[in-house]
Amino acid sequence: MNVYDSARMQDVLAPLGYAPTERAEDADMVILNTCHIRENASEKVFSELGRLRPLKQARPGMIFAVAGCVAQAEGPEIVARAPFVDIVMGPQTYHRLPEMVARAARAAGAVIETEFPAESKFDHLPDSAAPAISAFLTIQEGCDKFCSFCVVPYTRGAEASRPMAAVLAEARQLVAGGAREIVLLGQNVNAWHGDAGGLGRLVRELAEIPDLLRIRYTTSHPRDMDDDLIAAHRDVPALVPFLHLPVQSGSDRVLAAMNRGHTADHYRRLVDRLRAARRDLALSTDIIAGHPGETEADHQATLALIRDIGFAQAFSFKYSPRPGTPAAAARQIAEVEKDRRLAEIQGLLRDQQHVFNRACAGKMVKVLFTGPGRHPGQVAGRSPWLQPVHMTGPASLIGTETTVRIAEGHPNSLAAEPLPQTEELACA
């Protein structure tokens, strides 16, 4: 979502004459768009500010801004630790950037905007200038679920859905600008609801847009996976057969302590229903190792759930205590124990990902090519299951969804080769 927000900040600033640069040294303004979800993400902000400080000393006219969830959670603390910062703005206020830039030029101290404004930023953002072939589109923000470990309800605010008409208009504009895949974003994207239904309905409406080849959504919560959305996986070919569905733990005791509102078996049954709806569906998930109270038996239950489901991809993290959350106040698991559990989880998940990738070898797969590959003469893209794919091929493939043959499944990517041009040979 920060990638989407950063692109929108560029759109807001473009009329003022700002354009992106590759290096902070070349910039008139530097914006750090930050994440507060885990401690090391947060701490990175302060080390990055330390690294950038000499630039400001050399050119006092440069503007430094900190945006995103660290700004939201630690506004005054940022200014105290890094007094050269000119603007601190939460994730709901960046549509006011032009005004903040003007105020920063006049103000003696930092401009801090971290309240949740009454107006929606989405109503005040201009159209996106140059959408990517796989473009993000935020449709839902915030969270009311208050999991024990998580800062999102505090930093992103209450759950809110953008209206269907606004989402469809932005999607049409992205596709007109060249996007061929839209990734719908939300902290709880499947909690999205419009006047006439939920995410399943929105997906069906989006699938009507000509030239929109693929639809994805992330991140979804198991509790919000309703019947209509499951049916959309069966009915809508453009909805990719891949779903990121975080489970966090395989132990009912830990899931209850986390306030997740479902059991491990609920998750298993949900996955069965999704796979029944779409036979080739592959899953990805998030796992937390070492939440307070997690015993060895709970950890084993997580490993068992991972084995039962078989994930194509996953993200796993060591539990990180976050200020102001209930789990941070509980008795903590020793760091070395968290490390050991995380290593076991990651070993298993890595093996599952490699097995999934290897199983693709020899298969025909539709790839959406999104740009040049790392080596000259190569193109790169994604399979429907989000695997990075690279192939020797012409740049004219970029922006197309093309069926290719997977030559090899590597641990983190697939190598492909073009299909033989059989029809052309027949004509010749």
Ligand code: SAH
């Ligand atoms: N709304 C989504 C998750 C959004 S946060 C859901 O409920 O599933 C993204 C991921 O960060 C979470 O799934 C979780 O695995 C991880 N995460 C969040 N807070 C964390 C913390 N305090 N420590 C470690 N991982 C955390």
Ligand code: SF4
């Ligand atoms: Fe955080 Fe997701 Fe739980 Fe909301 S549902 S509190 S975003 S982990």
